[in-house]
Amino acid sequence: MILSEFVNQLEPSLTLKISAKAKDMKRQGISVIDFSVGEPDFLTPDNVKSAGIEAIKQNYTKYTQSDGIPELKQAIIARLKEDDNLVYEPKEIIVSTGAKTSIYLALAATINPGEGVIVPKPYWVSYPEQVKLLGGHPVTVDTKESNNFVMTPDELAQKIDDRTKAVILNNPSNPTGSAYTPEQLYAVLQIAHKHKLFIISDEIYSKITYQDYVFKRVVSVMPEIKSHAVIIDGASKAYSMTGWRIGYTAGPENIIQAMKKIQDHVTSNPVSISQKAALEAFSCDQSFLNERTMEFQKRRDYLVQAINKIPGMKANTPQGAFYLFPNVKSLINRKHPNGTIRSSLDLCDYLLEKAHVALVPGEGFGASDNIRISFATSMDNLQEGVRRIASAIEQLQ
Secondary structure: OOOOHHHHHOOOOHHHHHHHHHHHHHHOOOOOEEOOOOOOOOOOOHHHHHHHHHHHHOOOOOOOOOOOOHHHHHHHHHHHHHHHOOOOOHHHEEEEOOHHHHHHHHHHOOOOOOOEEEEEEOOOOHHHHHHHHOOOEEEEEEOOHHHOOOOOHHHHHOOOOOOEEEEEEEOOOOOOOOOOOHHHHHHHHHHHHHOOOEEEEEOOOOOOEOOOOOOOOHHHHOHHHHHHEEEEEEOOOOOOOHHHOOEEEEOOHHHHHHHHHHHHHHOOOOOHHHHHHHHHHHHOOOHHHHHHHHHHHHHHHHHHHHHOOOOOOEOOOOOEOOEEOOEOHHHOOOEEOOEEOOOHHHHHHHHHHHOOEEOEEHHHHOOOOEEEEEOOOOHHHHHHHHHHHHHHHHOOO
16 A cells, blocks of 8 residues: 555545635635634735735745744744743744644654644644644543533543653634633643643634633743743734744754754745744734734624524633634434434535535534634624524524
């Protein structure tokens, strides 16, 4: 067999599958409202775009340092110091082609075949797949909706055994929008620290949190884990730079330098032009981030109220990111003219075909009773999309 056993274990991304189907319908002239996308609808700021354009004009189009240009690493260090009072050195920072690559490099630098990586469920679709791709063993932890999908210390402790090497935290979370309070996070980190687990903290939504929540990075909450924890963040979500592909990792020098070794042989370096744009993003006046977050919060507040009015849907209020993760279990086994809703995947297919609204089924996140709704779109789209969803669900029997 030509294909590797690791590749054969991988599951396709449901988010990309739904998004592709929605785009195909749009090309056919169908008015589709897309609630599946995991990227802000805001544009990349003009000053950031200008920095990228200027880089091209200045012919900044050659290879750069593998782990990122020094001035960008310094800007990240300054951002972590100013925003989080964390101190890192240049050798403790690596810039990569997006936070997704950053997570993969962190896993590749630390996980041996057969070792366990704990992943709270619901999870972002790529966590278990990346672990499997490296020959590791993803160990999922079923969090409770009644606890806002936050993993408890006991839930973590019960999954740790002799093979356990690491734990992945996502705060705030994709797909749920849930976030750990500093107290909840500290309690979980105590368990991880006690068992000497390597901690990968995906904090890509750190700048998109709401007024009723105070975000703290893992190393801020428990400084003593700094020697065995990495922070993953980047430019994609907060700065609306998803296509520029810039993520970064802050962590202990030995881990970062191991990641650099791998990056040397995989991508050579992050895109030179994107690095210059990200330098401007991290260095400029950050006040526009609050303005954008306030707009996301307005959308969140509307959507929580509107979705909870639809019979058969029940949603918690997210503390961060731009997703709602309503429970749709009571809609399972309901019927429509072309069949029966057997899963959240069936429900999403039905709503795409009937209501022309693209949503992501919870199966891809390990939560078959839920669906993900992105509110990274206009209020007009949210209102029309909710109207269509409500109308289509009303027709179920």
